Amino acid sequence: MIEILETPPLNTMQDLGRVGYRQHGIGRGGVMDRLALAAGNALLGNEEGEAGLEFQLFPVRLRFTKETAFAVTGADCEARLSGRRLPAWWATRAEAGDELVLSSPRKEMRAYLTIAGGFDVPKVLGSRSTHARDSFGGYHGRALLAGDVLQSRAPEPFLFRDGAGVGATPAAEAVAAATCEDLAEGETVVRAIPAAEYQTFDEASRNALCRTPWKVTARSNRQGYALSGTPLRRNALLEMRSHAIVPGVIQVPPSGQPLIQLAEANSAGGYPKIGVVIEADLWRIGQLPPGGTLRFVWCSLAEARAAEEAAEAYLARLRRLAGYCRSAIA
Template sequence: MIEIAATGPLNTIQDLGRPGYRNVGVTGCGAMDPLALTIGNILVGNAPEAAGIEVQTFPFRLRFSERSAFAVTGADCRAKLDGVDLPPWWAAEAEAGQVLELFPPLKDARTYFSLAGGVDVAPVMGSRSTSLRGGFGGLDGRVLAAGDRLETGAATPLFLPKDGYGVVPPSIALKDVFSSADGGALVIRALPAGEHDLFGADAERFWTQPWKISARSDRTGYRLSGDPIHPIETVEMRSHGVVPGVVQVPPAGEPIVQMSDANTAGGYPKIAGVIEADLWRLGQARIGSLLRFVPATHGEAKAVEKALAAYVEDVRRTARLVAGALAAFA
């Protein structure tokens, strides 16, 4: 068990999402950076579907009620365990009574706390993710508050080095796969979508200009500020299904990128769709930061997805080797 000692708004329990219910209007939810949560679960020996805590407002502080293995991944929040610095993307063991503190990251937006056994709350429609809009999942469908006590599930016996261990962050390990910032703008790959050509010359400006993430952005979608783009003719569209990564353009001409709590349907024209393997990077983009979209092909999207899967498998293999080597000497 852990106890939340201090937290800000918007910090929630999340897993990898709630697929299969969009047809009845239920959004998928789940971690904005699913890669960080996946790696955290691997480091503490959890199943892929285990829930953790998504922290996006800081400082955040929790107290361990019992000896527990944990991992901190995602944004480097300068974590401290009883005042001792922890490296980013790190797994360690805490004793009962110890306090973990997470501070505002210098870059990136969200940190993930994973606990051996996972955060044990009742699943709703197959997921423990919090739906703030729906008011269900997670802890009573709400954000975490100081004083909340969270149970943990049954944990697999885990052997960790005395001072813990970590992995190379994906932004470094995959630096040849994921483009660095272009003139201060985060480069995000996307595929042209159904109504792309309806924007005529403005479609080209969508790809060439930088877009700023507006303060009106949240887990549902990122509203982008920039030189507006408009279709060359007014098109009457029926509402259609949307998923995370879809880029829609409302009448005002400033795009909206659907995110983890994406609407299940919408009638705005779609100009592009972010490739799935780049969604974790978009999930770490901060309000006020710049984005630049670059067109990708289906072949490029598959190649990036393959590189990401290889990275995850390498982390999984390393975690097994570490645990196995230590178990042999236990």
């Protein structure tokens, strides 16, 4: 069991999201950083998509009320277990009464707590993700509050071969990002594929998306990021019909300042789409805080597939390594 002692608002339970309910207008939802969640689960021997706690505001303080194997992955926050500093992307065992404190990340945005066996909350429409807008899923359909007590499901018992635990190379170090011309220090590059309305933008705008930097504004959250930069213009302003959209879509409202829809995006929208960020790069956006700088590069479907395979290979390596570092208890 875990008792939340202190948490700012907007921290929620999330898994890889719910798939198959779009006919009701229910989009995928789920974590902002799929690789960090999957890495935490890999360290613990959980299913890849087991739900974890997504922390995007800090500090967070919680107490383990019984012995629990857990992992902290994602953002570069400082994690202390009863005062002892944990390495980045680390899984270890907490004793009953241990307190875990996560403090604000230095450069990144979202940290994940996963536990062996997973959290004991019911799946709603096939997922344990919190759907904040419609108040269902996760922990009572809402963000975590101090005083919440979360139960775990019984894991297959195991020991870490090394009592200190086991760690993963953070995805940002292990999985190569795309690059672009005149890339500046600290900028995040993501790959995108041109979308249906790409051709309706004027040539300067089509070029500008990939040649100029985009600032992540304060109007950025789990639903989407509002960017600011050189305005993008269309050849003609036409009303769009409402259509289904996917996380990663780069919409351009009449202001010309793009919006990227993310994990908790509406399932449908009405703005023209210049491109869509590939699935394998969405986690990089999830780790980019307001004030950060985003760069886009166009890519092909083949490159998108290769990026997907690179992420998959990283997780497969991690599952293998972590498997060696745990031993089952009969």
